[in-house]
Amino acid sequence: MTTPHEELLPGTRRALLHRIAVAQAEGRTPSLVATVVRDGRAVWHGARTSVDGHAPDENVQYRIGSITKTFTAVLVLRLRDEGVLDLNDPLEKHLPGTGVGEATLAQLLSHTGGLAAETPEPWWERTPGSLRPGLADVLGDRPLRHPAGRRHHYSNPGYALLGALVEQVRGASWEEVLRREVLEPLGLHRTSMRPEAPHAGGWAVHPWADVVQPEPVEEYGPMAPAGQLWSTTGDLARFAAFLMRGDDRVLAADTLREMRAPAAPAEAADLAEGSAYGLGLQVLHRDGRLLVGHSGSVPGFLANLTIALDDDVAAVVLTNCTSGPAVSQVAADLVRIVAEAEPRIPAPWRALREVDxxxxxxxxxxxxxxxxxxxxxxxxxxxxxxxxxxxxxxxxxxxxxxxxxxxxxxxxxxxxxxxxxxxxxxxxxxxxxxxxxxxxxxxxxxxxxxxxxxxxxxxxxxxxxxxxx
The missing domain is CATH 2.40.128 (Lipocalin)
Structure with a gap:
């Protein structure tokens, strides 16, 4: 546990535990863990059932799926802030020969590059990355579904291209650059490309019977920047605090503000849910709050990181089943419970030190x-x-x-x-x-x-x- 539970009131702690207990039971998932962040640090951790016979704590790894994309976006924004590239640059300028080079880096970050949602068959999340050794295998013969910049269309291959861009510019693997430039400075020592004990196994739960079967754990190859990472609620709590406040060793607060701003026009279905997309971050309105973060889903695992900036509260929810709990709603509920039960106390008003x-x-x-x-x-x-x-x-x-x-x-x-x-x-x-x-x-x-x-x-x-x- 990062900080004592006593930092939240007993009634708040019980409400949080009740919410994840309901999610685990009704969602029929083998285990579920959650952490709440307030004032830049973890203040509550909760878990239901067990991993390897023990209640999972904040150091047990789960696969986080598309939350990986936010890490990849951070690496691209670092390159922009260094002046190495501009977000309006076409991909072709830095990664030639892909066949989709007219899409800009901003469009790829915001899923408006027109690329397909998925790779050509077979299903990339359940098959070895060796089946797609290069970007041509990731993109296939028909990589575009829409004109670049015309509409928001979520694209996993788009983030594979951004990962390859990072490798091309840095001259090192995406994994190495991520470790050196993000994970180590932020102290995310339990975030990795491959599972490291203790970690949860991924399970498929039968929809009509209380039985399970294991899901395969695959290396995604070039698709790793779109969904490969494993992490913990402890590490993602620290990552959430960084996304809220910034860290000049990685990205300044102004750049993170830019990432959180909607950068893509939402589709009609998204507008009905009050959701949009920034630069590597999802943006949505729920319960009257503006929330930012990202969800993740790969076979065997669901994940969500949600931040309510105005309340200075964030929540991380991880679980090890292919489908079941609505983890984005669970995370939003955890944020709401804390924000409503223990409203943020505003900083004291202070006068200007000097008058112009x-x-x-x-x-x-x-x-x-x-x-x-x-x-x-x-x-x-x-x-x-x-x-x-x-x-x-x-x-x-x-x-x-x-x-x-x-x-x-x-x-x-x-x-x-x-x-x-x-x-x-x-x-x-x-x-x-x-x-x-x-x-x-x-x-x-x-x-x-x-x-x-x-x-x-x-x-x-x-x-x-x-x-x-």
Whole structure:
């Protein structure tokens, strides 16, 4: 156990245990383990039934399937942050000769490259990777199902290509690069390509009888970057904390924020479930919460890592059956139980250490046309701009050091905010991506695009010519 269970209240601990007990019993799985992360560290671990005759703890390995893709995405983003490549680069620039090289790296990361969902037969997750020794065997004769960039279509071969890209650029195997650049810095010593004792065996459970049979454990060859890894709830708890906060030895917090942002248009079926996809991370809305993470499924194993950033809570759920428990729902429920039973206590409010009077004069009410907005200067060195009431376009803005700011989220993400001054130095208006914000609605002395009627505001009976519309 990473930290004492006593860090959660007894009622919360019992509710968590009850949830995984129901999942294990109703899902009819040989074993199920879970861990909850809060404030960047594991605070609860629970397990049902046994592995090798013992209750599985946070050090027992399970196969994590497509959670592997998030690790692969981290490696690609590291290359981008080093300046080795750009996410808008076509694959052909760095990995020539695949036949699908027009897809960009961003499209492959977000499953919008148009590639097939699976490899050609036979079923790659239940057969040896030696049957697919090269990328041509992974892609087959018809690798594309859609034009690149047109739609979201989940693709396992796409992540095999990204793994091969990492190998090409680094000049080392995907496994070696992953170990050196991610697993060792983050202390994920129980995450590996192959099972290391103690580990769970993977089982298929008969749908109509309480009997089981073992699933094969295969090496996936070139498909390893899409789903090969084994890990533990302890390691994935540490990985979740990294995904929430960042670690400059691996990826900065800004890059992880980029990974968590939806990067692909969701299909209609996904929209019904409130789900989308970022850069190696799934994004969904459930129980009124924005959740990010990834699920995993290979024969014999189901896995899920779910993060609720606003609540600073994450959950990991691992189980050793081919189908049964809805582990993504279980993880979301564990997050909800903690978030509702023990709401996050906000950090204390603190004033700015130093006041920039040039920024302070911008604080207060502004108008975009006739819509009222408020600009606030916050202790973290940012400014925020959003509607005074109701919903609407809002964003925090980060200073660039030259008197301008750039938007961090929402409609204004990446858009510039600058102060436009008059000849005497007074503020005329704010320009936010060409939108003009003035101190008064359609302020007559401000440089409002299209100008302001010289007669100004008036009553409806004062409209020239009696026009009312």
């Amino acid at each position: 009077h040039g920024v302070l004069e911008l604080a207060g009410q502004w108008y975009w046309g006739t819509a009222a907005f408020a600009l606030r200067v916050t202790a973290d060195g940012l400014v925020s701009l959003g509607p005074l009431s109701g919903v609407g376009r809002r964003s925090r803005f980060q200073p660039l050091g030259d008197g301008t700011w750039t938007g961090l989220e929402g409609y204004f993400a990446g858009e510039p905010l600058r102060v436009v001054r008059r000849a005497d130095g007074s503020v005329d208006h704010l320009d936010v991506g060409s939108f003009v914000f003035t101190r008064e609605p359609y302020e007559e002395t401000a440089d409002v695009p299209g100008g302001v009627d010289p007669e100004g505001w008036r009553g409806i009976g004062q409209v020239s010519g009696g026009r009312t519309g």
